[in-house]
Amino acid sequence: MSFHNGFFHHNLQFSRSFTKKLNEQLAKVDLFHSQxxxxxxxxxxGRSTLxxxxxxxxxxKPTVTRTVNRLEERKLIExxxxxxxxxxxxxxxELGERTYQEAKKVVDEFELQLMSGLAEEDREVTLRTLLFLKEKLKQ
Structure with a gap:
């Protein structure tokens, strides 16, 4: 398997696993990753449009609309x-702000645990690589 095939394949697998595990953590504050x-x-x-x-x-937009409607039903947004x-x-x-604060703690803890053991230099290279690839996708 060539590097680029392996890299992107593993990136997709990581993304799915990350979302699944993050959903398990966000369940503590009754949220899903999309929410x-x-x-x-x-x-x-701040205030934004769909x-x-x-x-x-x-x-x-329809995907965002469905999720926003669920958040509105739960009184997290208005x-x-x-x-x-x-x-x-x-x-x-106000409830949405409090939920954000609770969820942020859960997410930060999850991400810190996931990144533990990874050298700071490797973290920086990974972030730069992801940002570079994200920009290329916009072209």
């Missing part, structure tokens, strides 16, 4: 009236 991504985004960037979230996550009635802006509620 965490949106809660995280809203915490980082299109902005969809573009950031690089997923289809709609904010906009200038244009067709535009749906959302933000975290």
């Amino acid at each position: 965490w991504l949106i809660v995280y985004y809203l915490n980082q960037y 299109v902005e979230i969809s573009n950031y996550l690089d997923v289809e 709609q904010i009236p906009g200038k244009d009635k067709r535009e749906r802006r959302i933000q975290l509620t």
Whole structure:
């Protein structure tokens, strides 16, 4: 198997395993990975539209809409009236902010445990590699 075939194959396997294990951890705060991504985004960037979230996550808008609806049912996010009635802006509620804080602790602990034993230099090279490949995909 050539390097690039092995690299990308293992990357896909890692991504699936990571998501599965992260879902197990996020269950402690009653979230799924897909919900965490949106809660995280809203915490980082504030009020946003479904299109902005969809573009950031690089997923289809209907997928984001379904997840946002579930978060809204759970009172973690709320709609904010906009200038244009067709535009749906959302933000975290107080409960959503508290859930973010709890989930962030769970995610940080999981990620730190996963990265333990990996040299700082290797972490930096891995991050640079992923960011480089991500940029190439945008071209």
